Amino acid sequence: MGKIDTPHSQTDLTWDYSDPVNGPTIPAPYFYDPQIFAEEKERIFMHCWHLVGHVNEFNEPGNYVVQDIFEQSVVVTSDKEGEIHAWHNVCRHRGNRLMTERRGKVGGVLRCQYHSWCYNLDGGLRAAPRTEHLCNFSKADHSLKKVRMEIFAGWVFITLDDNAQPVSEMAAGSEEIMRRFLPDMDNVELVEETDVIVDANWKVIQENSIEGYHFDLSGPVHKDLAALIDFKGYTLTSYDKWWTYIGPPNKDATHAYGEPLEGATWQTDWFFNIGLWPNTTFYSFPYTDMIGTFIMIPLTPEKSLLRFGYYAPRGRPVPKVTKAAIKWMNTQLGPEDIELNVTNQKGLHSIGFGSGRYLIDDNLPNQSEHLVYNFHKLCYQAIKE
Ligand code: FES
Numbered sequence: 292m293g294k295i296d297t298p299h300s301q302t303d304l305t306w307d308y309s310d311p312v313n314g315p316t317i318p319a320p321y322f323y324d325p326q327i328f329a330e331e332k333e334r335i336f337m338h339c340w341h342l343v344g345h346v347n348e349f350n351e352p353g354n355y356v357v358q359d360i361f362e363q364s365v366v367v368t369s370d371k372e373g374e375i376h377a378w379h380n381v382c383r384h385r386g387n388r389l390m391t392e393r394r395g396k397v398g399g400v401l402r403c404q405y406h407s408w409c410y411n412l413d414g415g416l417r418a419a420p421r422t423e424h425l426c427n428f429s430k431a432d433h434s435l436k437k438v439r440m441e442i443f444a445g446w447v448f449i450t451l452d453d454n455a456q457p458v459s460e461m462a463a464g465s466e467e468i469m470r471r472f473l474p475d476m477d478n479v480e481l482v483e484e485t486d487v488i489v490d491a492n493w494k495v496i497q498e499n500s501i502e503g504y505h506f507d508l509s510g511p512v513h514k515d516l517a518a519l520i521d522f523k524g525y526t527l528t529s530y531d532k533w534w535t536y537i538g539p540p541n542k543d544a545t546h547a548y549g550e551p552l553e554g555a556t557w558q559t560d561w562f563f564n565i566g567l568w569p570n571t572t573f574y575s576f577p578y579t580d581m582i583g584t585f586i587m588i589p590l591t592p593e594k595s596l597l598r599f600g601y602y603a604p605r606g607r608p609v610p611k612v613t614k615a616a617i618k619w620m621n622t623q624l625g626p627e628d629i630e631l632n633v634t635n636q637k638g639l640h641s642i643g644f645g646s647g648r649y650l651i652d653d654n655l656p657n658q659s660e661h662l663v664y665n666f667h668k669l670c671y672q673a674i675k676e
């Protein structure tokens with residue numbers, strides 16, 4: 292029987308990325324190989340910063356948000372003084388997972404539901420039933436274990452790596468741009484969060500979001516989005532570990548997301564997106580009054596959790612067009628992209644593929660896939676170099 296010539300054997304995972312314009316795309320197994328996935332977990336996700344939410348989600352004592360990173364889990368709380376803390380989400384008694392909901396609010400303590408050890412909001416062990424007669428037992432030795440946290444531009448990030456470069460350094464220069472396009476950033480609150488499981492590698496989802504090549508060539512909803520943007524001015528810029536893709540508005544638009552623009556209110560008419568290494572995106576749709584977050588959380592080599600957060604200014608009603616945009620993202624644009632993610636994931640397994648070719652062309656900067664290349668390069672360098 293003849294040997295089937297696969298485009299990439301398991302051992303052939305090197306990628307010559309020296310020539311983005313003429314060279315090949317990152318080899319297909321990077322999107323499904325379990326060993327690659329294990330390396331991404333160890334070398335990227337155990338060291339990078341993870342977006343938890345906005346500081347305003349912690350404006351009352353006892354508010355908490357749980358962030359899972361593979362089998363690790365972190366709980367972020369605010370204490371009575373309004374200070375935000377991040378803890379490993381585990382009881383120091385026998386290792387029970389402490390908080391099991393994504394977010395919530397507790398009274399004065401985080402209580403383990405197994406044997407009722409209770410922790411203060413500043414992490415200290417307050418009560419541990421029936422431990423009075425234990426020898427050499429001190430509550431002080433059993434506080435929750437701290438996780439590194441950083442607040443950047445009003446957003447709460449955590450990392451499992453105490454030596455990780457601070458977000459403010461990694462994304463130096465980005466806050467100013469965010470504040471220019473997302474002007475109410477200090478005053479937003481979460482209005483909705485939607486989790487979707489997608490049968491695709493996390494990078495397949497990321498790639499799709501950082502190129503405009505497919506906007507007017509794929510599905511009908513994308514064409515609707517493209518019609519809200521002055522697409523000639525769509526600009527995709529890489530700043531090493533962060534990147535922006537920004538489109539000026541189509542000033543002739545009369546409707547957006549099925550709603551008339553006449554009489555409508557919004558804070559920004561631009562299509563603004565900023566990505567932070569490796570998997571966090573903040574964005575704003577044209578003619579809306581909201582900040583979207585878009586996080587690609589890897590679950591397995593070919594399964595990801597896509598988390599859509601929607602934040603709108605506090606103290607005033609969410610405008611009709613913005614509400615329509617949120618619904619449109621959840622029910623139309625999101626699903627249209629997810630369908631592409633899934634068919635892309637399937638195709639990557641084909642022995643008729645192996646690797647492809649980037650469309651990188653200075654004559655078509657608004658369609659160019661240079662951000663895709665840069666992202667692939669960051670991934671490759673993180674796990675192979
Ligand atoms: S494991 Fe938490 S109280 Fe026992």
Ligand SMILES: [Fe+2]
Binds near residue numbers: 505
């Ligand atoms: Fe898309």
